[in-house]
Amino acid sequence: MNVRIDDTDRKILAELQRDASQSLDDIARQVGSSKTPVWNRIRKLREAGVIGQQTVMLDAEALGFEACFFVLIRTSEHEAEWQRKFLKALQDRPEVQEAHRLAGDIDYILKVRVRNARAYDAFYQALISEVRVHNVTALLSMEEIKSTVALPL
Amino acid sequence: MNVRIDDTDRKILAELQRDASQSLDDIARQVGSSKTPVWNRIRKLREAGVIGQQTVMLDAEALGFEACFFVLIRTSEHEAEWQRKFLKALQDRPEVQEAHRLAGDIDYILKVRVRNARAYDAFYQALISEVRVHNVTALLSMEEIKSTVALPL
DNA sequence: CGTGAAAGTCGTTGCCC
DNA sequence: GGGCAACGACTTTCACG
Numbered sequence: 572m573n574v575r576i577d578d579t580d581r582k583i584l585a586e587l588q589r590d591a592s593q594s595l596d597d598i599a600r601q602v603g604s605s606k607t608p609v610w611n612r613i614r615k616l617r618e619a620g621v622i623g624q625q626t627v628m629l630d631a632e633a634l635g636f637e638a639c640f641f642v643l644i645r646t647s648e649h650e651a652e653w654q655r656k657f658l659k660a661l662q663d664r665p666e667v668q669e670a671h672r673l674a675g676d677i678d679y680i681l682k683v684r685v686r687n688a689r690a691y692d693a694f695y696q697a698l699i700s701e702v703r704v705h706n707v708t709a710l711l712s713m714e715e716i717k718s719t720v721a722l723p724l
Numbered sequence: 725m726n727v728r729i730d731d732t733d734r735k736i737l738a739e740l741q742r743d744a745s746q747s748l749d750d751i752a753r754q755v756g757s758s759k760t761p762v763w764n765r766i767r768k769l770r771e772a773g774v775i776g777q778q779t780v781m782l783d784a785e786a787l788g789f790e791a792c793f794f795v796l797i798r799t800s801e802h803e804a805e806w807q808r809k810f811l812k813a814l815q816d817r818p819e820v821q822e823a824h825r826l827a828g829d830i831d832y833i834l835k836v837r838v839r840n841a842r843a844y845d846a847f848y849q850a851l852i853s854e855v856r857v858h859n860v861t862a863l864l865s866m867e868e869i870k871s872t873v874a875l876p877l
Numbered sequence: 878c879g880t881g882a883a884a885g886t887c888g889t890t891g892c893c894c
Numbered sequence: 895g896g897g898c899a900a901c902g903a904c905t906t907t908c909a910c911g
Contacts, residue, residue: 574786576787584780584782584787587779587780588779588780588782589779590777590778590779591744591745591778591779591780592744592778594903594904594905595904595905595906596904604879605879605880605881606880606881606905606906607878607879607880607881607906607907608878608879608880610905610906610907611878614906619786620783620786621782621783621786621787622780622781622782622783623780623781623782623783624743624780624781625743625744625745625778625779625780625781626740626741626742626743626744626778626779626780626781626873626874627737627740627741627744627775627776627777627778627779628775628776628777628778628779628873629737629741629774629775629776629875630773630774630775630776631875633727633772633773633774634729634737634774634875634877636875639824641794641824641826641833658869661869661870662869662870665874665876666876667870668870668871668872668873668874669868669870669871669872670868670869670870670871671792671794671865671866671867671868671869672865672866672867672869673794673863673864673865673866674863674864674865674866675863675864677863679869680794680863680865682822684875684876710826710827710828710830710833711826711827711828712824712825712826712827712833713824713825713826713827714824714825715822715823715824716811716814716815716823716824716825716832717814717815717820717821717822717823718821718822718823719821719822720779720781720821720873721779721818721821722782722784722787722789722837723818723819723837724787747886747887747888748887748888748889749886749887757896757897758896758897758898759887759888759889759897759898760889760890760896760897760898761895761896761897763888763889763890764895764896
């Protein structure tokens, strides 16, 4: 699963991150190469899983998703069975955009994007009825200052 | 800046989110329409800013970005000038993937993606030397359970 | 490993309903 | 506003330096 990635690969990845809709010729010009070699590199990076899904960023507010919460979760349960159920619950809920297992005294953090505060409450009630959690703190976002998925290559 | 979005638009957006590389014909078939109307809708949605950047998801770990921190920030300063400097510092740092201003006693949350813990410390030192913050808590991600940018349309 | 050309596919436009 | 057809541009492949 490991791939050797050289400087040209990195430039190609940076360009794809910036704008995945541009043509091979454009990318080739910007990395100082030409179509075929760039195409071969992209194919290899895709097969290696370095390049994943190709998607578009949508304006959440324009589409009515006006509330974003970060949810800090502490739990006293650490058995495999509980964790399996908890993970499945998160995967199944589309309003959960991110979920991380943490080091330290907070066990999990979620990023939850919903239409409004009521929708968050519905999510919260559903979650705690599915799995036991010891302590939940919700942080409400007032303003998205910055949002990117780009890695600083 | 407001747009009327009907059911067909929503289906198109959902398809674009799922896979932005598929052809207009494919999208048209899946939403029960044909090329031209789909293309016109996409153009309008783009012009309205509902559809933003087209990008690819890269495998952060394969590219050596092995550490991800959520940073909770409290500050005692709330003047416009301080906030301007703080925002600029966040925008200028590519390792900051997300930044939100929060309601409640924590003022800001950041998501910071870096190569390793040392790189995080370098980021942290640079940040607190640029702007005064009252209290900083870093949560270290051990495992990315879920990560998506898709909205549940 | 890069180049160039060939082939098929796709985005884009204009026209008809 | 949706569908059809045509054009040009693009992706993808392959054969040659």
